[in-house]
Amino acid sequence: xxxxxxxxxxxxxxxxxxxxxxxxxxxxxxxxxxxxxxxxxxxxxxxxxxxxxxxxxxxxxxxxxxxxxxxxxxxxxxxxxxxxxxxxxxxxxxxxxxxxxxxxxxxxxxxxxxxxxxxxxxxxxxxxxxxxxxxxxxxxx
Numbered sequence: 001x002x003x004x005x006x007x008x009x010x011x012x013x014x015x016x017x018x019x020x021x022x023x024x025x026x027x028x029x030x031x032x033x034x035x036x037x038x039x040x041x042x043x044x045x046x047x048x049x050x051x052x053x054x055x056x057x058x059x060x061x062x063x064x065x066x067x068x069x070x071x072x073x074x075x076x077x078x079x080x081x082x083x084x085x086x087x088x089x090x091x092x093x094x095x096x097x098x099x100x101x102x103x104x105x106x107x108x109x110x111x112x113x114x115x116x117x118x119x120x121x122x123x124x125x126x127x128x129x130x131x132x133x134x135x136x137x138x139x140x141x
Contacts, residue, residue, distance in 0.1 A: 056102030088125040
């Protein structure tokens with residue numbers, strides 16, 4: 001077999017395109033949001049929305065979480081994935097927090113049955129090592 005046909009055959013072999021480094025930012029974001037959903041569901045939360053786009057901005061996750069003192073509460077969660085948890089935390093800037101808060105107001109206006117519930121804003125941090133940290137009440141709106 002000559003080198004030419006050998007290289008042609010290798011080109012038709014499946015490539016390891018599902019390796020983590022080969023994923024796009026969008027795919028990594030979706031995977032991070034899926035992990036965040038699993039983490040919240042393990043705490044008894046119900047996912048009400050994912051990647052909710054409003055005129056004021058986007059909310060990564062909207063959840064209904066049971067709370068011992070407040071009854072059910074609505075959680076607006078921002079998912080951040082970076083190389084380290086610290087970098088993920090530092091990437092959530094006040095300007096983005098304000099956009100998420102505006103989007104949350106619009107979401108609540110569109111879903112009146114949840115308007116009387118207590119709300120909070122969480123940050124879900126993920127790193128490249130697979131660690132996840134949920135920071136409840138990460139900021140106040």
